[in-house]
Amino acid sequence: MNLKQYTKEFSYNFRLAYPIILGMVGHTLIGIVDNIMVGKLGSTELAAVSLGNSMIFIAMSLGIGFSTAITPIVAEGDAEKNDTKIRSAFHHGLFLCTILGVVLFTLIMFAKPIMELLDQPADVIALAKPYLGWVAFSLIPLIMYQGYKQFADGLSFTKYSMYAMVMANVLHVGMNYVLIYGIWFFPKMGIIGAALGTVISRIFLVMFMHIMLSRRNDLKRFFKNFSFDEIKSTTIKKIINIGFPSAMQMLFEVVLFTASIWLCGNIGKTSQAANQVALSLSSLTFMFAMGLSVTSMIRVSNQRGLGDFKKLVVVARSIFLLAIILETIFALLFIAFHSFLPHIFLNMENTGQILDNTEVVSIASKLLLIAAVFQISDGIQVVVLGALRGLQDVKIPMYITFTAYWVIGFPISYYLGEYTEWKAQGVWIGLLAGLTFAAVFLYLRFHYLTKKLINNSFSNT
Structure with a gap:
């Protein structure tokens, strides 16, 4: 097979992926805007928002992971020109997403006392609790969206x-601007204003989406005559069977990266700050791989619906190759600018902080060299995971990701971070080991399944 048959798919892949990438950057921007605006109120307020959002982020990963079950069924139905399958997946999926949003909101409200066990300052917890309650409520419209x-x-x-x-x-x-600072006739609400800003924007998010889709003439048939009588336990079971393992896959990775924040915090505040700098940069570049992962899921599902497994492999590999090229470019940029990039996050002119900031830059620049390598592993594992979801193969990948992150990655991170001179670098070497294991074994799983599908289609003809 020559390279040209993969590269000719690039332009279509990227056309499909770039809106998803920009949408995902939008997701992260909501958190960044909160941090920037709340940061002007004071460090206690910023710490409270950070603490609250760490719990929200874990719940959000479950909701987003679960919802990915809808895409492969709809994409397969689209390729088959099967309106009944598309309508059923949409209605059942939206019904389950609404229930899950309410469940996640309820769980977070009951989980509030966990903050007391995290050894955080009392004034931070006092501010974080009401903030968390409102932002937890915003999960309902977010998961519906x-x-x-x-x-x-x-x-x-x-x-x-x-x-x-x-x-x-x-x-x-x-x-946020009017509610946090009390502009015009609005009261000054501080971080509660930030929380309400998030709730209002997420309610409108789902409303915008509903209006735009329901007004398309070619989609109106999917929005008409919804009835709870259409909800069938067999379809619910099918979506849960794909959605639950997908949610677990995302949870295993998110909690590993949350654990890295905790491990670096144990080492010291400069290590924690350096970890945050490197994580912010690598999270931004990861959005490109995430966009390609959804593209992989859509296109593989289409080819599965058409029953063209040879084309399926070509399409999937073209996306894998595109992800490797993009992540390699980011890796080279990280290597070239590893000493410069951390300065963007720090005020180096603050003489009172000069020693701490110099240490943060030193640690973060070393972490970016490790991040350069794990960019590639992270990119591969997430696009292959998208292809496997397109094949509706989620249980074995769930076991692979659990093994990669919690049997291999976390123990290495913990040992090197706590018991060696590597410290924060050791934590990141553990992340790299987990991501690389996931990338290799998920690809082997994809290769095994597609080979089997191609052989079966030959034997049936």
Whole structure:
């Protein structure tokens, strides 16, 4: 097989992926805007928002991971021209996403006392609790939005989530500004204002998405005559069977990276700050791989629906190759600018902080060299995971990701971070080991399954 048959798929892959990438950057921007605006109020307020969002982030990963079950079923139905399958996946998926949003909100409200056990200052916890309650409520519209988004993605209409996210972000900045600082006749609400800004923007996010999709003439048939009588236990079971392992896969990775924050915090505040700098940069570049992962899921599902398994392999490998090229470019940029990039996050002119900041830059620049390598592993594992979801193969990948992150990655991170001179670098070497193991074994799983599908299709002809 020559390289040209892979590269000719690049332009279509990227056209499908770029709106998803921009939408995901929009997701991260909501948190960044909160941090920037709240940071002006004081360090206690910023710590409270950070503490609250760490719990939200874990719940959000479950909701987003679960909702990905809708896309492969819709994409397969789209390729088969099967409207019944598409409508069923959309209605059942949205129904389950709404229930999951309510469940996650309820769980976080009951989990609030956990903050007392995290050894955080009392004034931080006092501010974080009411903030967490409101932002937890915003999970309901957010997970509902995911139901709409995954439906649209499955039909290859990837631009709508980007449009909705841009509109929600503009609204979010405006609402935050007036509610946090008390502009015009609005009361000055501090971090509660930030939380309400997030709630309002996420309610409008799902409304924007509903209006845009339901007004398309070619989609109106999927929005008409919804009835609870249509909800069938067999379809619910099918979505849960794909959604639950997908949610677990995302949870295993998110909790590993959350554990890295905790481990670096144990080492010291400069290590924690350096970890945050390196994590912010690598998270931004990871959004490109995440966009390609959804593209992989859509296109593999389409080819599965068409029953063209040879083309499926070509399409999937073209996306894997595109991810490797993009992540290698980011890796080279990280290597070239590893000493410069940490300065963006720090005020080096603050003489009172000069010693701490110099140490943060020194640690962060070394972490970026490790991040350069794990960019590639992280990119490969997430796009292959997308292809496996497209094949509706989720249980074995769930076991692979658990082994990679918690049997291999975390123990290495813990040992090297706590018991060797590597410290924060050791924590990141553990992350690299886990991601690399996941990338290799997920690809082997994909290769095994597609080879089997191709052989079976030959034997049936």
